[in-house]
Amino acid sequence: xxxxxxxxxxxxxxxxxxxxxxxxxxxxxxxxxxxxxxxxxxxxxxxxxxxxxxxxxxxxxxxxxxxxxxxxxxxxxxxxxxxxxxxxxxxxxxxxxxxxxxxxxxxxxxxxxxxxxx
Numbered sequence: 008x009x010x011x012x013x014x015x016x017x018x019x020x021x022x023x024x025x026x027x028x029x030x031x032x033x034x035x036x037x038x039x040x041x042x043x044x045x046x047x048x049x050x051x052x053x054x055x056x057x058x059x060x061x062x063x064x065x066x067x068x069x070x071x072x073x074x075x076x077x078x079x080x081x082x083x084x085x086x087x088x089x090x091x092x093x094x095x096x097x098x099x100x101x102x103x104x105x106x107x108x109x110x111x112x113x114x115x116x117x118x119x120x121x122x123x124x125x
Contacts, residue, residue, distance in 0.1 A: 063112040065119035071097070071109065072117040085113060092118075 074096045079085055086092035089109055093100050103109055103120060112119050 061114040063110055063115075063119045063121050065107075065110070065112075065121035067115075068109065068118045068120060075111065075116065075118050079116070085116070086111065089118075 078096050108123050110121050
């Protein structure tokens with residue numbers, strides 16, 4: 008009898024402890040989000056003489072940038088768009104964070120993670 012009571016109590020506590028907890032989503036303030044987006048790793052081929060309006064603002068993806076330089080060396084030109092590059096040089100493209108996309112920065116010869124424009 009005593010074992011049944013302890014087993015029942017243990018079962019109830021396990022059920023209570025295993026209940027699905029509501030996820031809390033933390034939103035960054037706009038200033039912090041803009042600061043994170045503005046952090047840029049300069050690519051190895053950065054030309055300081057290129058006008059700012061030609062450069063994309065975003066984080067450089069080093070492995071894809073390396074493959075972009077191989078594309079240019081192999082085909083003798085830059086790809087027309089990111090889809091041509093990814094189709095010829097990559098088996099799969101890593102998922103971009105929500106609201107972001109990969110794009111080619113022709114001034115820096117780099118692949119950057121930039122905000123989607125709709």
